[in-house]
């Protein structure tokens with residue numbers, strides 16, 4: 375489940391061995407772990423990370439690279455400018471890493487939001503659907519992906535040595551097989567209506583409906599949350615990791631001060647599309663998904 379790649383720079387070129395292993399293992403459902411890939415902060419950023427953690431007002435502060443705007447933060451002025459620049463620098467570094475390790479993705483890669491997650495996860499309360507301490511695969515209620523992949527790059531930038539703790543669940547097909555028997559039938563006109571009402575940015579495909587169902591069904595099932603086989607992983611400060619979070623069942627149960635960059639990957643850019651949730655669900659459901 376974990377493929378360790380000991381690279382030390384966010385900028386390539388990377389040697390063939392690293393690129394081959396990254397391409398093979400990522401799409402097979404592994405987490406790529408870069409134990410020596412720290413994201414260095416300057417003095418101003420360090421001070422900002424310290425104060426953001428103590429404030430605790432926001433779960434996630436996110437930068438939309440399309441607008442250059444940060445959301446979720448109560449800070450302003452020079453501090454906000456520092457935060458925005460730090461997030462943008464991380465987003466560019468993450469893109470450089472992905473394009474260097476997985477050059478075949480470059481033409482089908484969209485940089486989405488960059489987020490800073492300052493607040494300690496353990497002990498935080500949220501609704502069951504939003505509780506990322508429960509195992510789940512990622513799916514977005516308002517942003518239909520229509521088969522595009524969700525690839526995320528994380529870095530732990532905590533200043534006090536706190537690891538980020540994940541539980542990683544069974545492979546995607548095993549996960550899907552557990553919940554698909556209770557998948558509701560498609561409701562004709564529902565995706566059209568949700569889009570028309572502005573609930574979704576585009577029409578949900580059947581793929582989006584099934585992925586949302588898998589997300590919710592897993593989080594709601596406390597018995598499965600307790601009994602599913604998991605691998606416990608600590609990501610210490612100074613490391614980074616990359617994973618297809620629409621494929622790998624994951625739960626973040628402790629830690630603070632992580633940076634995260636989301637990418638959307640076109641299915642046509644994948645090296646092994648048959649391993650993607652789109653193809654697995656099509657085979658398991660015996661029906662077209664998009």
Ligand SMILES: [Fe+2]
Nearest residue numbers: 506511512619
């Ligand atoms: Fe998630």
